[in-house]
């Protein structure tokens with residue numbers, strides 16, 4: 001019987017449990033044994049009871065659970081070859097040569113590296129006397145499939161990552177709550193949302209809540225963002241608006257590549273010689289990650305989980321490591337490392353302050 005393992009890695013996101021449920025059940029449905037690796041790569045490196053066989057009923061009710069019930073962790077050991085060697089040994093001990101990983105670009109990069117190294121890891125295990133050549137005969141190829149779990153929607157090549165719509169819904173809900181009090185007191189609120197390299201959450205939350213102004217990393221505001229924001233907020237106030245909402249991504253930058261902080265924005269809105277608004281800062285923080293997944297993320301988790309198991313079963317040694325994307329509402333397989341490289345290009349363009357390139361790449365992504 002083929003044995004397929006499922007793992008969640010990197011930052012948690014709503015919908016990861018839906019992924020695990022779908023993969024476990026689809027694997028069983030296809031006549032395979034399903035395993036869960038607990039605590040991300042840490043579980044692979046340590047083995048033991050962190051690698052557990054799962055039955056159909058073990059994942060009952062998981063669609064409506066937030067976070068990841070099999071745990072996730074950052075694992076330093078997996079960055080080093082000895083860690084990956086231990087992981088390979090634990091997989092062989094459990095009879096596993098296929099693994100589905102749900103995580104961000106870091107986790108998926110680690111997975112691709114592991115797959116590329118697999119033959120040499122096996123050779124090393126044999127030369128160290130851990131296994132006899134005949135024991136590894138049927139483990140010659142490691143099969144890896146990625147699923148993108150992230151609240152940031154920050155992987156190129158897919159329209160949505162699992163969890164991003166849940167986080168967006170949470171932000172909209174929070175802004176609605178804030179708006180009621182803002183409007184009552186005629187206040188201004190600066191709402192900080194997650195997104196260090198990717199402004200998708202801030203931008204879409206701005207659209208979905210009708211915010212007055214949005215700051216994102218990819219497209220810093222005009223050269224003089226202070227003047228621009230001042231003018232727009234003042235215009236909105238003149239039109240009779242009793243509330244002001246400014247949404248700022250964690251990684252917001254100005255044209256010189258300097259960080260724009262919520263305090264800088266607040267000071268400007270509150271300046272007695274200018275707008276003079278009673279201004280508060282709300283940092284949403286981890287509430288954006290918490291809670292159950294919205295319907296869209298549950299659907300994505302389930303459809304992509306099913307596709308991931310199919311991809312594992314249909315893979316050949318020649319198949320490139322793939323991830324499961326959603327593009328124009330279709331669940332499709334795509335080469336993993338191309339998407340990871342495109343993603344890195346955007347981050348590095350932002351770091352180099354080449355905002356035109358960053359925006360161009362993002363635009364290309366959206367119209368892909």
Ligand code: ATP
Pocket residue numbers: 009010011012041073074075076077078079080103104105106107108109110111113150
């Ligand atoms: P998030 O989007 O939430 O940051 P991520 O998957 O990108 O998620 P990382 O912290 O980058 O999060 O990676 C998670 C884990 O994946 C790391 O702790 C490490 O164990 C493994 N990993 C990441 N990059 C590599 C790599 N280049 N080589 C080996 N392992 C890696």
